[in-house]
Amino acid sequence: MIEVKNLTKIFKHKGKNIIAVDNISFSISQGEAVAFIGPNGAGKSTTIKMLTGILFPTSGEVSILGLSPQDNRKAVVSQVGAVFGQRSNLLPNLPAEDTLSLFGVMYGLSKKEIKDRIMYLEETLGITSFRDQPIRTLSLGQRMRVEIACALIHNPKILFLDEPSIGLDIVAKQNLRETLTRLRSVHNMTIFLTSHDVGDIEAICDRTIIVNHGKIVVDEPTSELYKLVDQEKKMVMVGPSLEDVLVKIYQE
Amino acid sequence: MFKGIYYIYIVAKNTVEQRKKVVFQMINHIIFLLFSLYLYKYVYELLPNMQAKLPFPNAIWSMSMYFVVFWLALRNIEKIFREDIRSGNIEMYFLRPISYIWQKVFIQIGQGLIPFISALFLSVVINYLIVGLPIMSMPIPVWIISLFLIFILSQILTALIFILCGLSGFWLQNSEPIYFVVSKLIMIFGGAWVPIAFFPKFLQLFAEFSPFGASMALSYAMYPNFGERFLLILLNIIFWILICFILVNIVSRRANKKLAING
Numbered sequence: 124m125i126e127v128k129n130l131t132k133i134f135k136h137k138g139k140n141i142i143a144v145d146n147i148s149f150s151i152s153q154g155e156a157v158a159f160i161g162p163n164g165a166g167k168s169t170t171i172k173m174l175t176g177i178l179f180p181t182s183g184e185v186s187i188l189g190l191s192p193q194d195n196r197k198a199v200v201s202q203v204g205a206v207f208g209q210r211s212n213l214l215p216n217l218p219a220e221d222t223l224s225l226f227g228v229m230y231g232l233s234k235k236e237i238k239d240r241i242m243y244l245e246e247t248l249g250i251t252s253f254r255d256q257p258i259r260t261l262s263l264g265q266r267m268r269v270e271i272a273c274a275l276i277h278n279p280k281i282l283f284l285d286e287p288s289i290g291l292d293i294v295a296k297q298n299l300r301e302t303l304t305r306l307r308s309v310h311n312m313t314i315f316l317t318s319h320d321v322g323d324i325e326a327i328c329d330r331t332i333i334v335n336h337g338k339i340v341v342d343e344p345t346s347e348l349y350k351l352v353d354q355e356k357k358m359v360m361v362g363p364s365l366e367d368v369l370v371k372i373y374q375e
Numbered sequence: 376m377f378k379g380i381y382y383i384y385i386v387a388k389n390t391v392e393q394r395k396k397v398v399f400q401m402i403n404h405i406i407f408l409l410f411s412l413y414l415y416k417y418v419y420e421l422l423p424n425m426q427a428k429l430p431f432p433n434a435i436w437s438m439s440m441y442f443v444v445f446w447l448a449l450r451n452i453e454k455i456f457r458e459d460i461r462s463g464n465i466e467m468y469f470l471r472p473i474s475y476i477w478q479k480v481f482i483q484i485g486q487g488l489i490p491f492i493s494a495l496f497l498s499v500v501i502n503y504l505i506v507g508l509p510i511m512s513m514p515i516p517v518w519i520i521s522l523f524l525i526f527i528l529s530q531i532l533t534a535l536i537f538i539l540c541g542l543s544g545f546w547l548q549n550s551e552p553i554y555f556v557v558s559k560l561i562m563i564f565g566g567a568w569v570p571i572a573f574f575p576k577f578l579q580l581f582a583e584f585s586p587f588g589a590s591m592a593l594s595y596a597m598y599p600n601f602g603e604r605f606l607l608i609l610l611n612i613i614f615w616i617l618i619c620f621i622l623v624n625i626v627s628r629r630a631n632k633k634l635a636i637n638g
Contacts, residue, residue, distance in 0.1 A: 172466060175469075175470055176469065177466045177469045177470065178634060179634075196469075197472050200470055200471065200472050201472050203470075205470045207466065207467065210463070210464055210466065210467045211467075214385065214386070216389045216390075216392030217385070217389050217392065221388065221389075222385075224381075224385070225382065225385045228377070228378055228381045228382075229378060229382070229471055229472055229473055230472055231378075257392070
């Protein structure tokens with residue numbers, strides 16, 4: 124479903140080459156939920172942008188559903204959804220339904236498909252209670268639910284999430300994680316998540332790829348990360364949480 | 376086509392929700408229109424021989440059409456490109472199944488449509504009541520259709536010019552200096568400061584046949600000789616549209632590969 128081979132991205136800044144992503148390879152199969160994490164500047168967002176066709180790789184290959192996202196941008200974006208926690212797709216003065224309709228039209232859905240899909244997403248994501256309110260009057264958590272609905276309007280096979288829970292309170296985060304887990308199990312959707320929030324990773328992802336300085340340093344099932352620190356690296360865990368484990372791995 | 380119209384409709388709907396802003400813009404427009412009218416009247420009384428070059432009603436209609444087009448604000452395409460590149464929001468638009476450039480054009484038309492229609496209505500009513508119709512050399516229905524055609528084509532040219540300015544931001548990081556120069560050239564050669572009928576002959580020709588003047592052709596389409604010059608004006612705009620369209624295609628392909636977004 125997602126194939127990455129020897130992917131490299133080099134930015135040029137004031138005559139210097141900055142290697143953001145350094146020859147990484149991995150593959151993700153259908154229905155997997157993968158956390159792609161690492162410290163700030165590790166190359167997470169650059170990778171997600173190459174996977175979605177926004178950025179062009181310096182070298183290497185990306186294949187999304189058998190297609191290059193750079194060469195087949197329209198075909199790929201019609202099969203994937205994306206939520207970038209720090210950006211918004213929403214029109215502030217209109218209710219959620221208008222933005223959702225616009226996205227439905229952009230993805231070429233019929234009038235009936237749009238209506239059915241909006242109804243389904245409003246119910247599934249708990250938008251119904253505030254569906255008539257302009258976006259600007261909604262809380263961050265409510266807005267994030269609408270953002271996810273926009274990303275899912277065309278029933279994508281892959282969902283890219285770049286820090287989706289940023290700025291949300293703990294209740295909103297919990298709701299978001301439950302919703303994403305439910306959607307994944309119902310639709311067998313592939314989730315590719317980058318987040319600094321360990322709770323998101325634990326709740327949503329069954330596999331974790333850790334990058335640092337543009338290279339993959341760990342690619343393991345999320346549950347195995349504890350063992351990795353405790354046994355293989357022979358390090359003493361500070362506490363039982365995944366956050367402590369990740370801090371140790373980052374430091375290592 | 377339908378996608379574009381729906382996009383414009385939704386953005387326009389979002390703009391209509393800011394009713395107070397639109398009302399304020401239109402109060403602004405009326406004040407500006409009346410003030411300019413007063414100034415033109417004063418200048419025409421001071422220099423009566425100006426009538427021979429450009430009759431007073433035509434000068435008023437020409438000036439007001441410039442400012443009607445101003446509200447559609449397709450020049451802002453460059454500004455939204457610049458802001459998208461600076462903020463990184465550009466990535467949101469790349470993830471949609473419509474090209475980034477088209478989306479920006481739809482958004483700007485959607486945002487400018489309501490103020491534009493309101494300003495057009497107000498200008499036509501005010502001009503008609505105060506100075507009457509401009510002197511024209513063709514029947515009114517033909518004149519209106521011709522104007523409409525010139526308006527559409529000149530706005531396509533305007534959009535292409537400012538798309539090119541905006542795309543320069545992929546290399547320069549900040550396309551504001553280019554925007555500044557181009558927008559001022561359009562103001563001068565579009566007749567915003569002085570109607571081009573009062574320019575020296577060579578400068579008048581340059582204004583009409585340069586892309587800057589051609590993008591504001593609606594202002595000099597209000598001149599009495601529009602009927603005789605219609606075909607020439609039309610062909611000139613089409614020529615510049617073709618040139619700019621080719622350039623936009625070449626530059627946008629390269630710009631996509633230049634894109635760099637942090638975080």
